[in-house]
Amino acid sequence: MRFTGKWLVAAVAILMLLPRTGWAFNTTTGGEFTDIAGHWAKPPIEKIHAIGLVKGFPDHTFRPNQPVSCLEAITVMLNAAGYSDQIAKLKRAKNAPPSPYPVPWGQNYMDFAVQQKFIPAAMLQNFQSHRAITRAELAAIIANTFYLTAPDAVGYTDGDSIPPDYLPAVQAVSKNGLMSGYPDGSFRPQGQVARGELAAILSKLYDQGWINLDPKRKITGWIARINQVKNGTEIELNSIYGTVKVLADANCKCYYQGQLMDLKQAVNYRVEGILDSRRRAAYLELLERRTFSPVRQEVYASYLRLAEGEPVVLTVKDLMNNEVDYPIAWDASVIDEKAKGKTTGKDLLKKLKVDQFVKLGVTSGGEVKDITILDVKTITGKVASLDRKLRLESKTSNSKKYVPDEFWGWDSGRLVDKDGEEISKIEVGDNVKIYYIGEPFYERVLQIQKQ
Structure with missing residues (x-):
């Protein structure tokens, strides 16, 4: 043919x-x-x-x-x-x-x-x-497809030239920051x-979150290392949810404030990235650089809940029985004492249980910089004496394992009843359960629960 x-x-x-x-x-x-x-x-x-x-x-x-x-x-x-x-x-x-x-x-x-x-x-x-x-037609398709509305009107110098049927859509895309006018204040609907x-x-x-992308193709965190490995360039990302390692595509784009950056210069930057179909980093947007704000205060508390958002907010009950909200820094570290600091790849925050004790490192601005999931021990007994130290009645035991029976600074701990509600005092003769941390002879009381 x-x-x-x-x-x-x-x-x-x-x-x-x-x-x-x-x-x-x-x-x-x-x-x-x-x-x-x-x-x-x-x-x-x-x-x-x-x-x-x-x-x-x-x-x-x-x-x-x-x-x-x-x-x-x-x-x-x-x-x-x-x-x-x-x-x-x-x-x-x-x-x-x-x-x-x-x-x-x-x-x-x-x-x-x-x-x-x-x-x-x-x-x-x-x-x-x-x-x-045309611009007006595109505005209408966007507004209709994403169900956008505009509660307030947006004025343009050529507003009279925008067909009435298209005006609500033009206002909707303008108010949502998707399409804007020109320097002379016009929209140019026929352009x-x-x-x-x-x-x-x-x-x-x-x-703005209107386009749904498979969460497995998104990466967030801060870049801790850029390594050259056998298969190419590896990016190590840390976040409050653990550590992730991904390979970068050979043509991976890295931008900071609209300017193209060398990937090797991205260490210590907070990033949002997109993975391609091979699960390789194809596009990285650097949001801000780490400031290394020092911890000014250590707060001992028990976990209540976590609110996802920007920033993530941690709600705890401190040792004064006050419920407090703390924003978590995007570069905060999370350590599990029982795991001896091995946190790689673990989503520790989402594994926290209500009333689990934590230690928070808080900056002068009130932001949590590090979270330690405490290795808490407990002991039960009857209060024998109360002064600067709390002493429990001694128990006969053949075990060679050290068991504390005296607690200095006990009054810095939280006092609660068996239902976890705050009480004002405990007395000699009360049966109690003591939650504590620390090395032998240097125990720190977190909570005393009257039984």
Whole structure:
């Protein structure tokens, strides 16, 4: 069969628009884009590429200034919102009429978006999949797909030129910091959207938590070491939940405040990273450097609960029976005394049980810098005397193991009843259970429980 020049041109054009579930046709997931050096959207392009929402062209270009078509915008936003699996399961009945909005690829995406009313009605009139999408149309698709609203109006100098049907969406994406106006205060609703701009919008959606990424592909913590190993460059990440080691992709991007950094300079920086499909670090964003704030106070307390967030907040009951919230520093260390400091790979915080005793190292700013899970011992007995020391009635034992029966500074410990409620005093003759730590003859009382 002989192909004409026109046929070849048409075939190439179709291939360039053929992202079944991606954004641009290219089976290559690694490597460098050759045309984004110096482009303002380089960091978000590389971030979104690491996530897998965008792909380049066969010639290893990204073409950041190329306009985005209507169909490209629809498919990428549906993928970003997490609808790809649901769309992949859609099946058309054999006798079903043809779609009222036929497209050259991604028909399921188009039909799903129409069914869910993600595409504004005005855009569906004389719909052309290959036409460059306008800023107002993209705003509407984003607002509809992610169900964004704007409680307050946003004013633009060209607000009168924004079609009324699109105005709520424009205000929603503006209030959520996804699309902004130009220096002259205009929004330019009819302006085209370039691929670099769309990458920047997707990056903001990801940063704000709108794009769901498999948690196994995310890494957080602070970089303790960068090691050269047999398989490449290894990154050792520490956090309050333990230590993780990952290999870096050969083209791993590392940014701090929008500036590209050498990975070797990232030690002691707090980082949020994205792993590629091979579970290798593909993109790292450095957030802040460690300050090494010194511990000013040691607090003994019992664990109550942990609140995930930024920062993580630890709630404890101190030895005065006060419930106190402490923010945990992102570079705090967690040590289990029973494990003799071996914490690598262990999520110790989430294994804490209510009323388990800990020692907190607190900075002058009230932030927890280190957490020690204490190796607490207990002893029961009857109080024989109370003065500067508490003495228990002696018990006859043939064991050669040391068992304390005198506790100095006992009154610095917490006093509770058998239900754990605070009491004001104990007396000679009371049966008690004493919780203590420390070496023989240097025991420290944490709690005395009246039985």
